[in-house]
Amino acid sequence: MIIPRRKLNLWERLYLPAVIGGFKVTLRHFFKKKVTMQYPEERWVVPEGYRGAPYLVKNQEGRTKCVSCQLCEFVCPPKAIRITPPGPGGAPEAGNVEKAPKQFEINMLRCIFCGYCQEVCPEEAIFLMKDYSLTSASRAEMIYDKEKLLALGGVHQDKIGKWKKKAQEACDQGMVP
């Protein structure tokens, strides 16, 4: 079926009304409140409790809270976490009280910010922070090592201090170099 093309009338053939109509739309939006965010210079302010990237934390005494139990590695759905415990003869931070990991890596390309690692951690050593936009120049840079995770995580006030007494005992017994 061929639909005959409708002929434009004189007003339509002038094109000027269509141009003016376009300008009217532009002007209407020109004076409206700007909603475009100048990303990445401007960023969303995320609410408290937002689940962003997971980082490791230290306690107020500067000790790594993680004790290499590997629960988070086990539970992580996309297998983004890889932990190397200190092993026999390793160098725990306070005698044999704490078993700080030799290496702790999170592949941020795999991480889905699910929060399971934070939920399962018995030491409150890993927290999902507010970073939601991670970028890098290479895939390798997206694998965050222990030092980077600790630097980004910062200090978490340890109110219970369950290892404090044992660490002090280890110090008193000369187990800490």
Ligand code: SF4
């Ligand atoms: S937030 Fe989820 S996906 Fe990311 S490291 Fe933790 S458990 Fe794995």
Ligand code: SF4
């Ligand atoms: S971050 Fe927590 S759950 Fe993961 S290995 Fe360390 S202590 Fe265990």
